[in-house]
Amino acid sequence: MLKNSLIIIPFQLPWNWSADYQWQTCLELAKNNLVIAYIQPDARFWLKPKPKQQFPHRRNILFYQPRYLIPVRRLAGIEKLNQLLNIWYLLLRDGLTKKQAILWLFDPGFWFYPKVKWAFPKLIALYDCVDYVWHRQPKLRKLLQTQEKKLIKQVDFFFVNSAVLAKHHSTTRRPTAVVPQGFRLTDFAKPKTTKAKFPKDKPLIGYVGAIDHRLDFALLYRLIKRNPQWQFVLWGPVQEMSLENKLETTRQLHTLKKLPNVIVGQSTDRREIPNIIKQFDVCLIPYDTKQLLVKYSYPMKLFEYFYCKKPVITAPILELKRFSNLVKIEPSLKSWQTTITSLLTRRQSSQVGQWQRKLSLANGWKNKIINISKVIQNSEQKGARKW
Incomplete structure (x- = not known):
């Protein structure tokens, strides 16, 4: 060292x-x-x-x-x-x-x-x-x-x-x-209590991280609108460096907020994030892989989800293909719907959870x-x- x-x-x-x-x-x-x-x-x-x-x-x-x-x-x-x-x-x-x-x-x-x-x-x-x-x-x-x-x-x-x-x-x-x-191991090993408690009457499908131009807003809108039986959570700040991007992201987010089965919010202390993720039934990485920035990315949130041993569904990001035994990689709205249904129906095995935790610790x-x-x-x- x-x-x-x-x-x-x-x-x-x-x-x-x-x-x-x-x-x-x-x-x-x-x-x-x-x-x-x-x-x-x-x-x-x-x-x-x-x-x-x-x-x-x-x-x-x-x-x-x-x-x-x-x-x-x-x-x-x-x-x-x-x-x-x-x-x-x-x-x-x-x-x-x-x-x-x-x-x-x-x-x-x-x-x-x-x-x-x-x-x-x-x-x-x-x-x-x-x-x-x-x-x-x-x-x-x-x-x-x-x-x-x-x-x-x-x-x-x-x-x-x-x-x-x-x-x-x-x-x-x-x-x-x-x-x-x-990966912020210290924050996850000793998380802070959060006052954000989500309804438990529906399965919780959640995302944590920056709300920005990387998100596939078209996919999210259709997924949320067509599945009122699920409650969606988008948890994080709007973060854009350029005014152009900020205005567009704000507009897209405003459209999503109109849907009745979506909750948008953020934590003032990032140490609360583990206790946000723990409430989710399925975790999302809903990025727009038509953007090269996203296609070649390696989202840090993957290991946040892994530490909490949560089922993960993601857009086809190249680096995540090597985790295909631990995450579900889906390219279309139909496959996202089918896979989320499957993840909610069939509980993730404890062995997969152990592998996820081990990878998060290694990173x-x-x-x-x-x-x-x-x-x-x-x-x-x-x-x-x-x-």
């Missing part, structure tokens, strides 16, 4: 985003290292006031809101230089006394950050690829994919969390390793960090970084 290191994790998404891989990584690494959560969206010129944000207080985690020394940030070169100067400043301030310094990157937008190694040679840069890069706008999509290729070629280590992503990126570079997905955040740590430490011992 990595110890006594400085680890800088640049954030592009909000720190408390529903897909909390950034924050969970910070929490796990902070047990033995100093972690700096670098909040890039809060960057401002040094004469301007600091953006008001409330961050949680955690041991060994510092939140840093960048300050720019050079004005005219609308120029791309100036913007990049300001970002690199901030990273260099943090390395000098906190990294010189540490065993090693690591730049832990999740977002292709930070593709040029490894260049700071010119000014801090002992820096280790890694790309922790957790998702397929995609954007609704073709021009931005192409830019992000180009940036990702540049990042993959520059970092010392390149990790992916699925075989599908490993194959997808193999033409650019063979990943250093495929590592566990990451905890601790195991992911241990896997990455071993690769880095072994490489250091061999005296070579780049694979």
